[in-house]
Structures are given as structure tokens and as C-alpha cells.
Amino acid sequence: MVTRSTIMDTNSFSKENAGLLDSSIRAMTHKRAAVLGDSYRLFYQNPVHLVRGRGQYVWDAQGHQYLDVYNNVASIGHCHPEVIAAVTKQMQLINTHTRYLHEGILDYTDSILATVPNAINRAMYMCTGSEANDLAIRVARAWSGGTGIIVTKEAYHGTSELTSGASPALGSGQALSSTTFLVPSPDQYRIGSATLGDWFANEVQQAIDNMAAQGIKLAGFLADSIFSSDGVMPGNPGFLNKTIDIVHANGGIFIADEVQPGFGRTGEAFWGFARHDLVPDIVTMGKPMGNGIPVSGLLAKSDVLAAFSDQIPYFNTFGGNPVSMAAAQAVLNVIREEQLQAHSLRVGEALRTELLTLKDKYECVGDVRGAGLFIGFELVTDKQSTTPDKALALRVIEALREERVLTSVAGPYGNVLKLRPPLAFQKQDIDWLVGALDRSLCRCAG
Known part of the structure; x- marks a missing residue:
């Protein structure tokens, strides 16, 4: 029996989708499975091949720029x-x-x-x-x-x-x-x-x-x-x-x-x-x-x-x-x-304010909560029942990846978007994140 881990498997690549990948990405996923074994997981059905980072941004092998809204390990920003x-x-x-x-x-x-x-x-x-x-x-x-x-x-x-x-x-x-x-x-x-x-x-x-x-x-x-x-x-x-x-x-x-x-x-x-x-x-x-x-x-x-x-x-x-x-x-x-604690408070409050407009706009956005630059964005079937909607959350995560915004999900039902960018995240990044999330919800929640 296959067991599932909420933090490892909820937003993970499935090898059944390998045939849909670009040849170079498919070759890397095959090699990774062959030499690293089955315990490792990749994010996304179309995995991202990252080669460079700076601050709150990362770039893939094709030169595409992404907004990192997940990586707390590079806490003050990539390659500070x-x-x-x-x-x-x-x-x-x-x-x-x-x-x-x-x-x-x-x-x-x-x-x-x-x-x-x-x-x-x-x-x-x-x-x-x-x-x-x-x-x-x-x-x-x-x-x-x-x-x-x-x-x-x-x-x-x-x-x-x-x-x-x-x-x-x-x-x-x-x-x-x-x-x-x-x-x-x-x-x-x-x-x-x-x-x-x-x-x-x-x-x-x-x-x-x-x-x-x-x-x-x-x-x-x-x-x-x-x-x-x-x-x-x-x-x-x-x-x-x-x-x-x-x-x-x-x-x-x-x-x-x-x-x-x-x-x-x-x-x-x-x-x-x-x-x-x-x-x-x-x-x-x-x-x-x-x-x-x-x-x-x-x-x-x-x-x-x-x-x-x-x-x-x-x-x-x-x-x-x-x-x-x-x-x-x-x-x-x-x-x-760089006064990053005060920055986290100020920018986090501004981000939550904008995210709350999406809560007002979409019936599927149940809750927006957090402190500083650590925010949970919970998706539900409807506000009245508060029933977690994992399927929608995973569709939104994949849509955000196509918008070149990187994040993942958390919680026992995998229905909470975990928005936790490096502290280098700036107010001007809010438009990118919230705009991408708005478009993704519009596409995926209909």
C-alpha cells in the first residue's frame, strides 16, 4: 500500500506525467529517480529546473524569472x-x-x-x-x-x-x-x-x-x-x-x-x-x-x-x-x-490586505491568516461549510507555477497555500503575486 505524506506528496510530481514534459526535463526526472531513489519528491507536475537566485527571485535553465513565495531557508534572500x-x-x-x-x-x-x-x-x-x-x-x-x-x-x-x-x-x-x-x-x-x-x-x-x-x-x-x-x-x-x-x-x-x-x-x-x-x-x-x-x-x-x-x-x-x-x-x-523584522510586518500587512480582496471576490477563499511574511490562504468548497478543497488548491498551485510564482500547500487536507517568501520580498512584488493568484483562481475555480 502506498502511504502519503502531507508535506511531501500533496504537491508532488507524478512520473505518470513524464510523457508530457520537455525532453530535457523528462531526462532529468528519469536520472533523478534512477540515482536518488524513490524517497525524494519534486514539486509540480511540470518540475522547475532552477539554476540561479537573487533576493526573492529565482531563474530556470531557460532564463525565465520566478517569484519565490515559499523558500524560508534562504531567509533573507537568495545569494545575499x-x-x-x-x-x-x-x-x-x-x-x-x-x-x-x-x-x-x-x-x-x-x-x-x-x-x-x-x-x-x-x-x-x-x-x-x-x-x-x-x-x-x-x-x-x-x-x-x-x-x-x-x-x-x-x-x-x-x-x-x-x-x-x-x-x-x-x-x-x-x-x-x-x-x-x-x-x-x-x-x-x-x-x-x-x-x-x-x-x-x-x-x-x-x-x-x-x-x-x-x-x-x-x-x-x-x-x-x-x-x-x-x-x-x-x-x-x-x-x-x-x-x-x-x-x-x-x-x-x-x-x-x-x-x-x-x-x-x-x-x-x-x-x-x-x-x-x-x-x-x-x-x-x-x-x-x-x-x-x-x-x-x-x-x-x-x-x-x-x-x-x-x-x-x-x-x-x-x-x-x-x-x-x-x-x-x-x-x-x-x-x-535592513530592519527586516519591521519590513516583514509592514509588507506582510500590505500583502494580507490585498489577499483579503480575493477573499471578498471568490466564494472558494475561506480564510486569509498569518503574521508578517508568513500567510495561510485557505481554499474551501464554500464559505458556509468551510469544507477544505484540496483539488482546487492543487490546480491553483499548478496555475501559479505557469504564472511563474512558486509556492506550495500545507495542512492536513492540503488546501492551504503556504505563502512564505524570503524576507527580501517587497511591496512591488505584491502585484505579481496577487495578480497571478487572482488569474489562477479565476481559471481554476470556475
């Missing part, structure tokens, strides 16, 4: 000159592991800790977000003495043994850990804002009670505070506070997965958790912190981390290497110098 310069300079000096002294990792740690609450005062470094979340789970278990991890029903937190076992978005082919417990996504569109905080806190308490009934002690609640894989569900600032109080009251910790909502993307705060005025016990970061250079990190309260680090030495060979730290420092510098 300051990151290129910092990496090039450091590569000409030395790149080695963290068992030698180097000021780069220390300087960056000072810089990144200055962005979080004072109670978070320790840092560790890895190469991927999966590794960061893997270590966070290990730390949570060491501190709490428990093993149970709570995540939302469409969460994605990584591909290691521990993190894939806590990533239901990977699909039924990837078994969840027996100590992973799921709670529904905080869907404000359908639940409403007035009761969302109490409702979600109650769901988490029920999960904790279910754990206890099975003899499992809570270790922690692991969440991306904008619930991106669940369909981009930012909620009103503060709705998560009761949930975190319940987690702490039951002896667990809160791990804030900031791979997607962090580094100014929400506009309202530098970190996703800060929108809710929360102080996590652990914060995890991924490749956006280095604009795509393989670097990730874990920030933690010293007493929480000590439960692990006082007992177990940890070594990640190239986590925190000088080149990666140079890239990460350059990203922080650019965010500050």
Missing part, C-alpha cells in the same frame, strides 16, 4: 551578498570543528542570546533543524525524567529517528513513537478566537492524562508557534499561554521550534514564541539562521540543559564551525541593518 562575503572570507582562513577555540562561535552566541529572554542563557550548535529538535527531545527527557512528547496532528519536526517519530506530517509510512501523543491543530478559522486558548489547553491536558493512563510521564510539548505544517495557524497573540502553564504544571518543558517562525519572519516579534509573550525552556533553530548554510542551534535555560549536559558529553563534528558561524552572524547583521 553579505552572507556570501562572510562565508568566502572565513573559508579562506580556516574551517574546523568546535574542539578548538574560535571567537566566531562565541561572538555569535553573544549575539543570538541577546535576542531571547534572559532566562535562556546557553547555546549548542548542530547542522540541521532535525538535529536540533532531536537534541531538544533528549534534553527534555533528561530534565523531566519522562519520555512523552506532545505535538500537533500535522506537525513536522525533522527526519532523525526521534524527530520523525514526532512528525505525523511525514505520513502513515513513518510510524510515530509510542511515546508521541497528538493534539488537534489550533484552527481558529473553525473554532473561533474567543475560546481557542482554553480549548487548546484542554486538548493538551487530555493528552497528558492519556499518557499517565498508559504509564508514560510527560517530557515536553514541542511546537512551531505558527503551526506552519498544520496549515499556518498563528492564532491571536497569547492564546498559547494557558497551554504552556499546563505543560509546566505537569512537569514538562516547552520546546519552541523556531525553524520556520523565527528570525523576524512574523514581523510582530523576532521569535514566533515572543508573539505570545512566552519564555520557552528550549528554542531550536535550523538552516534559515544561516540563509541556507547547514547550521542549526539549540538555546536553553541553563538548569534545563544541565540535566543533560552535566551527564552526557555532546559533540557534533561540524556544528558551529567557523564558516557556518560566519554565515549565521551575517544573517543577524542583515536582519538588523
Whole structure:
């Protein structure tokens, strides 16, 4: 039986369509399948062959320019000159592991800790977000003495043994850990804002009670505070506070997965958790912190981390290497110098305003939600029923690709367009995106 992953398979190329492709693209898809195996996925029924990027734009092999409305890994923009310069300079000096002294990792740690609450005062470094979340789970278990991890029903937190076992978005082919417990996504569109905080806190308490009934002690609640894989569900600032109080009251910790909502993307705060005025016990970061250079990190309260680090030495060979730290420092510098958090707030609000005109125009646009440059655009069969329309969303995604706008879908039903461009996205790009989306909806929703 073929199993489906919401984040991997919903908007993916099907080899049954290979005969419709240009000969060069068809040859590349055949070779890719032959040498990389069947686990990899391509976007779109007509895959895009990208060869160059700059800022919020990318170009294919034929020279066609596209607007990138999906790539948060190149968080401050493709090929940012300051990151290129910092990496090039450091590569000409030395790149080695963290068992030698180097000021780069220390300087960056000072810089990144200055962005979080004072109670978070320790840092560790890895190469991927999966590794960061893997270590966070290990730390949570060491501190709490428990093993149970709570995540939302469409969460994605990584591909290691521990993190894939806590990533239901990977699909039924990837078994969840027996100590992973799921709670529904905080869907404000359908639940409403007035009761969302109490409702979600109650769901988490029920999960904790279910754990206890099975003899499992809570270790922690692991969440991306904008619930991106669940369909981009930012909620009103503060709705998560009761949930975190319940987690702490039951002896667990809160791990804030900031791979997607962090580094100014929400506009309202530098970190996703800060929108809710929360102080996590652990914060995890991924490749956006280095604009795509393989670097990730874990920030933690010293007493929480000590439960692990006082007992177990940890070594990640190239986590925190000088080149990666140079890239990460350059990203922080650019965010500050180009005022990208304020830019994200301002441009994101302007974009949502324009997208709301499409909601008024089309019966199939159920909801437009988000924070900063992180927006969910939900398609439904009709506004009254709010029934998700996955088929329409996939048609619109393919139509946008022909309009040379690149994005994808999210959520359990694959009906939410996930609009998450590099922070280089500008007000003048709004017309391209909204115009292309308007034309695509007109074509596909009729």
C-alpha cells in the first residue's frame, strides 16, 4: 500500500506525467529517480529546473524569472551578498570543528542570546533543524525524567529517528513513537478566537492524562508557534499561554521550534514564541539562521540543559564551525541593518490586505491568516461549510507555477497555500503575486 505524506506528496510530481514534459526535463526526472531513489519528491507536475537566485527571485535553465513565495531557508534572500562575503572570507582562513577555540562561535552566541529572554542563557550548535529538535527531545527527557512528547496532528519536526517519530506530517509510512501523543491543530478559522486558548489547553491536558493512563510521564510539548505544517495557524497573540502553564504544571518543558517562525519572519516579534509573550525552556533553530548554510542551534535555560549536559558529553563534528558561524552572524547583521523584522510586518500587512480582496471576490477563499511574511490562504468548497478543497488548491498551485510564482500547500487536507517568501520580498512584488493568484483562481475555480 502506498502511504502519503502531507508535506511531501500533496504537491508532488507524478512520473505518470513524464510523457508530457520537455525532453530535457523528462531526462532529468528519469536520472533523478534512477540515482536518488524513490524517497525524494519534486514539486509540480511540470518540475522547475532552477539554476540561479537573487533576493526573492529565482531563474530556470531557460532564463525565465520566478517569484519565490515559499523558500524560508534562504531567509533573507537568495545569494545575499553579505552572507556570501562572510562565508568566502572565513573559508579562506580556516574551517574546523568546535574542539578548538574560535571567537566566531562565541561572538555569535553573544549575539543570538541577546535576542531571547534572559532566562535562556546557553547555546549548542548542530547542522540541521532535525538535529536540533532531536537534541531538544533528549534534553527534555533528561530534565523531566519522562519520555512523552506532545505535538500537533500535522506537525513536522525533522527526519532523525526521534524527530520523525514526532512528525505525523511525514505520513502513515513513518510510524510515530509510542511515546508521541497528538493534539488537534489550533484552527481558529473553525473554532473561533474567543475560546481557542482554553480549548487548546484542554486538548493538551487530555493528552497528558492519556499518557499517565498508559504509564508514560510527560517530557515536553514541542511546537512551531505558527503551526506552519498544520496549515499556518498563528492564532491571536497569547492564546498559547494557558497551554504552556499546563505543560509546566505537569512537569514538562516547552520546546519552541523556531525553524520556520523565527528570525523576524512574523514581523510582530523576532521569535514566533515572543508573539505570545512566552519564555520557552528550549528554542531550536535550523538552516534559515544561516540563509541556507547547514547550521542549526539549540538555546536553553541553563538548569534545563544541565540535566543533560552535566551527564552526557555532546559533540557534533561540524556544528558551529567557523564558516557556518560566519554565515549565521551575517544573517543577524542583515536582519538588523535592513530592519527586516519591521519590513516583514509592514509588507506582510500590505500583502494580507490585498489577499483579503480575493477573499471578498471568490466564494472558494475561506480564510486569509498569518503574521508578517508568513500567510495561510485557505481554499474551501464554500464559505458556509468551510469544507477544505484540496483539488482546487492543487490546480491553483499548478496555475501559479505557469504564472511563474512558486509556492506550495500545507495542512492536513492540503488546501492551504503556504505563502512564505524570503524576507527580501517587497511591496512591488505584491502585484505579481496577487495578480497571478487572482488569474489562477479565476481559471481554476470556475
